[in-house]
Amino acid sequence: MHNSISHSTVNVARHSQCSLNLAGAALASFMLLASSTAAAWDGLVEKQVFEMEEYTTVSGETIAPVRIGWEAYGELNEEKDNVILITHFFSGTSHAAGRYDEDDTAPGYWDAIIGPGKPLDTDEYYIIASDTLVNLNAHDPNVTTTGPATTNPETGEPWGTDFPLVNIRDFVEVQKALLESQGIERLHAVMGASMGALQAYEWASAYPERVERLIPVIGGGATDPWLLATLSAWAAPIRLDANWNEGDYYTGEPPLDGLRESLKLVTLNANHWQWANATFDRSWANNDANPARELDARYAIEQTLDDIAEARAEVADANHFLYLVKANQAFVTGHGDSLKEGLARIDAPSLILYSENDLVFAPQGIRETAETIEADGTEAELVTLEGNRGHLNGVLAIDQAGDRIRTFLAE
């Protein structure tokens, strides 16, 4: 009975990849099947909040309090040894799977692989995801984070750039406190995409005794010079917006024009020309405004990227964006002098997923990361994700690796 349910739900997941029109029907059939086992997670998610009275950063500065949002799929078992931690990407949140209510049109970003009978099987695992510190989407009602946009209780004003710079290790430390608050001392696995991969490496390096399996997706063991420069370019539009005002804008107009352009650049860089040229043509945004004849007229692809950026900017905070840039730039596994030593501390068998056409995390660096982990005998397996989305293949094409992830988690 269990096997047949698993099989059906995997098929449902595949259908929902093929056609958005099928998604409603697929979801209905999914829920019907899921209801036939008492333990199955129903696909509905409740966002929860974890609070620390204070947190001292790796650099020695104190933030009080720290609050972050989290959500979980599946049940924590009595032994508390069935935990998979999901760490999110730069523009992501803790919403990795499921829906907030039955009318919710978009599920969490890795819903294709998280759920009853799916590779990250909620019938078996307790899967938990948390918002990071300085999460980009500070104004999303489903996100709880602490960063420059948060009110500092000592002053009654938003922290602004008085908020200490934080790094990937700080994200890990807050997650560790969250897990400990639930009595969780060990992770069956930690898995994350892009900035989530950085957190995963850091978890496995900082706490090798707590991490049993490592699944970094589209991320390498350190931020390479190309990505240092790319992140620098992402930050520039915000800094150019006069409303940014060196980060002091919480009593005035936020730097939305700059934030939108920064987000637009993220969308473009995280994709690939294969996607752009397969998805768009040279159509104009407005049939009455020829972009070749008017300085302000745009092409359809510009309009689409601008529209995506505008929607994202509505819930994002510009200073949080800049703090995330800093955290990502600073990343070297182990946060020590040597990437080699940082990776050598990893003992967990590693399944590293990446995309050969990734323009954010160069595939060469990811392959070298695998080689360095393997150098002392730790298993590290590389699996490529195909697709025309570049870096985003790690989010949008993750189901390709579903079978391998399933067996890796069972090994």
Place this chain on the structure above:
Amino acid sequence: MHNSISHSTVNVARHSQCSLNLAGAALASFMLLASSTAAAWDGLVEKQVFEMEEYTTVSGETIAPVRIGWEAYGELNEEKDNVILITHFFSGTSHAAGRYDEDDTAPGYWDAIIGPGKPLDTDEYYIIASDTLVNLNAHDPNVTTTGPATTNPETGEPWGTDFPLVNIRDFVEVQKALLESQGIERLHAVMGASMGALQAYEWASAYPERVERLIPVIGGGATDPWLLATLSAWAAPIRLDANWNEGDYYTGEPPLDGLRESLKLVTLNANHWQWANATFDRSWANNDANPARELDARYAIEQTLDDIAEARAEVADANHFLYLVKANQAFVTGHGDSLKEGLARIDAPSLILYSENDLVFAPQGIRETAETIEADGTEAELVTLEGNRGHLNGVLAIDQAGDRIRTFLAE
């Protein structure tokens, strides 16, 4: 004798690729050898200016006067049938080869292939290059161009955004007038990189009876959606700079912060992660300012890109940048409804050079351009340029194709 000179100068070009320290010695030996044939071009260039009393754009608007700079290498023969036109890239100028004086540290960008005995042999050909309209480097003393930064004689003020939008065909029309002023009716070849490739395609499509050979480098027959979006991202920093002021800044502070960030993005996109990661490490720009601990501290790669951008911004004009973005976005060979028809009008045998790791002009579009030219029996040959510079391989690694260019010009 001629052969031995050719051979020596080719070797000189190779040496100058290997080491900057050798460049001076190589130049000296080059000049010594060159002086042994009376006809050989001496490698010194004089910038000249061509003026049209007025020019009416393809869109029907009049600019009066139009002035553009040009330079030439080699001698125009009596039959005026030994002409090779070089068209320049987005951030380029007419300075394709040679030096302005003997102390000039940097020769023109394609000096590796243009000169006595080189593939574009100045002992045989008259090689001419001109600045385009709205050339980016409006404030470079060696550039003459007409665009928004030019004083409009009717008002006595810079044109600003009253300057009409121009396109690649307009660049070609002004070049055609320049050539006709020298009695030149036919081109042995037209060759250009990137935006220069677009001008080359347009020349061959608009005036098939005047173009005998076509050598487009790192450019396709049309600007694809990926490049539309990339160009849009390049324009954004200028538009975000409050000093841009909708293009009206000639009586105040120019938008240099925005212009620098736009130029930085051009440098980054025109390269490749292979170059960034082979050339830089994670060093800080300043040993006393840890970028992980200070919001404004930078890494060395950021500093280098910023320094390059700053130097370029000193002679560039922000409105010219935006006009070039528009001209490049608008490009479809033939400027008609159909790329296929535009390319079908090309009769010239085509040698198309490109780079597989080009992140500006997608190789797929370049290959499709070659196929479309070939569809009616016109010869089109594709040659790849290797290297870790991405798009810039077309400028910096051009000597790889030197032998093929030499034979193509002789066929």
